Amino acid sequence: MREAAFVKQNKDKWSTFESALDNKTNIAPNVLSDLYVEITDHLSYAKTFYPKSNTEFYLNSIASQAHQKIYTSKKEPKNRILRFWKTEFPTMFAQHHRELLIAFLVFSFFTFVGAFSAANEGDFVRSILGDGYVNMTLNNIEKGDPMAVYKQMGKFNMFLGITINNIRVALMAFAFGIMLGIGTLMVMLQNGIMLGSFQYFFYEKGLLWESVRTIWIHGTIEISVIIIAGCAGLVMANGMLFPGTFTRLESFKRGVKNGLKIMVSTIPFFVIAGFLEGFVTRHTEMPDWLAILIILGSLVLILFYYVIYPYQLNRKIKLHES
Numbered sequence: 612m613r614e615a616a617f618v619k620q621n622k623d624k625w626s627t628f629e630s631a632l633d634n635k636t637n638i639a640p641n642v643l644s645d646l647y648v649e650i651t652d653h654l655s656y657a658k659t660f661y662p663k664s665n666t667e668f669y670l671n672s673i674a675s676q677a678h679q680k681i682y683t684s685k686k687e688p689k690n691r692i693l694r695f696w697k698t699e700f701p702t703m704f705a706q707h708h709r710e711l712l713i714a715f716l717v718f719s720f721f722t723f724v725g726a727f728s729a730a731n732e733g734d735f736v737r738s739i740l741g742d743g744y745v746n747m748t749l750n751n752i753e754k755g756d757p758m759a760v761y762k763q764m765g766k767f768n769m770f771l772g773i774t775i776n777n778i779r780v781a782l783m784a785f786a787f788g789i790m791l792g793i794g795t796l797m798v799m800l801q802n803g804i805m806l807g808s809f810q811y812f813f814y815e816k817g818l819l820w821e822s823v824r825t826i827w828i829h830g831t832i833e834i835s836v837i838i839i840a841g842c843a844g845l846v847m848a849n850g851m852l853f854p855g856t857f858t859r860l861e862s863f864k865r866g867v868k869n870g871l872k873i874m875v876s877t878i879p880f881f882v883i884a885g886f887l888e889g890f891v892t893r894h895t896e897m898p899d900w901l902a903i904l905i906i907l908g909s910l911v912l913i914l915f916y917y918v919i920y921p922y923q924l925n926r927k928i929k930l931h932e933s
Contacts, residue, residue, distance in 0.1 A: 612660075614661045614664060614666055615856065617657075617660075617661070617666070618666055618856045621653060624650075625650065625653075625670070625673065628647070628673060628677070629673050632673060632677060647677050650674050650677065651674055653670055654667070654671055654674050657670050664855070664856075665855030665857065666855075666856055668706055669856075672703070672706070675702050676699075678928060695872075696876070698924065699872075700872055700873075700875075701916070701920050701921040701924050702921065702924055702928065703869055703872060704872075704917065704921045705921035705924065705925035706925075707869065707873070708918070708921070710842045710846050710849060711838070711842040711917070711918075713842075714795075714799060714838045714839070714841035714842045714844075715838050717800070717803070718799045718802065718803045718834075718837075718838050718841065719803070720803070721799065721800045721804050722803040722804070722806050722807040722810075723807060724803070724804055724807060725739070725803060725804035725805065725806060725807025725808040725811070726807035726810060726811040727807075728804070728807075728808065729807065729808040729811035729812060729815075730811055730815075735808060736809075736811070736812045739804060739805055739808045739809075740805070740809060740812070744760075745812070747760065748760065748812075752816060752818070756895070757813070757816070757822070758826075758892075758895045761825070761888070761892045761893045761895070762893045764889075766889050766890050766893070767889065768889075769888065769889040770885045770886055770888070770890060771885070771889075773829075773885045774881055774882055774884070774885030774886075777833055777836070777837070777885065778878070778881050780798070780837055780840075781836065781837055781874065781877060781881065782840070782874070784799070784837060784840040784841045784843070784844050785840050785841075785843040785870055785874050786844070788843070788845060788846070788847035788848040788870065789847065789848075789851075791851065791852060792844065792848030792852070795841050795844030796841075798837075798844075802837055810822065824902040824903070824906075825892060825902070826892070827906045828887055828888075828891055828892045828902055828905050828906060829884050829887035829888035829891070829892050830884075831906050831910050832880050832881075832909045832912070832913060833881075833884040833888070835909075835910075835917075836881055836884065836913075839873060839876075839877055839917060840873070840874060840877060842873060843870040843871075843873035843874050846869050846870045846873065847863075847866040847867050849866055850862045850863045850864070850865055850866020850867065850869075850870075851863045851866065880913070883909075887909075891905070
């Protein structure tokens with residue numbers, strides 16, 4: 612059977628089942644149970660005949676939601692927030708690792724572009740970072756404290772200001788996905804070039820390690836989550852550009868919904884990054900081993916929650932269903 616015919620034949624059942632999962636319609640328990648069995652059969656069929664298709668992803672999504680509702684306790688409504696972080700978001704995000712990879716590759720490419728341009732164009736760093744920042748940093752270098760910029764504001768004010776600014780950049784990366792993803796990629800471009808030129812500036816002054824062991828204390832999470840926000844923008848754009856078996860409007864709505872979930876997931880990480888920049892980064896006298904420990908711990912946290920854990924959870928659900 613062709614995929615389009617398969618979808619047309621069963622879409623009403625899927626819609627009914629999904630509405631029941633969202634508590635929009637009331638269905639007798641025995642009918643709901645029969646629908647669940649039928650949905651899992653359809654999922655197995657889609658995996659066999661339409662592998663990696665939108666139909667498979669959709670059926671896997673609603674089957675996963677049903678599995679979570681069946682095998683969790685009756686206290687689940689009180690644990691809705693915990694369930695979002697523990698199962699709902701990671702299960703969904705596993706389907707968008709491709710967009711995450713694209714955002715990461717684009718950001719990384721333009722970071723190298725920024726460093727290369729700074730190395731070959733004398734005024735490039737000033738054009739990107741601004742004369743004020745460059746002159747201030749040069750003055751700090753002459754005073755023997757190149758990272759003094761992180762000590763000029765009060766701890767709490769810096770924490771609050773940085774956190775708000777980072778969330779603003781992330782929201783731009785997501786919202787600009789409405790421009791068919793081009794706006795999101797432009798945000799990745801801008802921030803990547805800025806990072807590359809910034810790091811080359813310190814390399815040129817013989818302070819690469821000093822900058823890395825200081826800046827990446829907060830930058831590991833900060834930069835990672837900006838890339839994740841870029842992923843959210845690409846998810847929304849993908850919903851518009853590639854509707855698959857859904858109508859373009861329905862696909863767009865799903866893209867927005869999943870993109871918003873990704874953005875919600877980043878909020879605690881931005882708070883952590885802001886806290887580190889406001890309260891920890893300023894302590895440039897800390898030993899190298901402690902700075903490295905914070906940087907590596909931050910990297911492991913990001914990789915585990917956004918890459919490893921979603922993959923493991925999704926794999927576990929698939930194995931349980933097969």
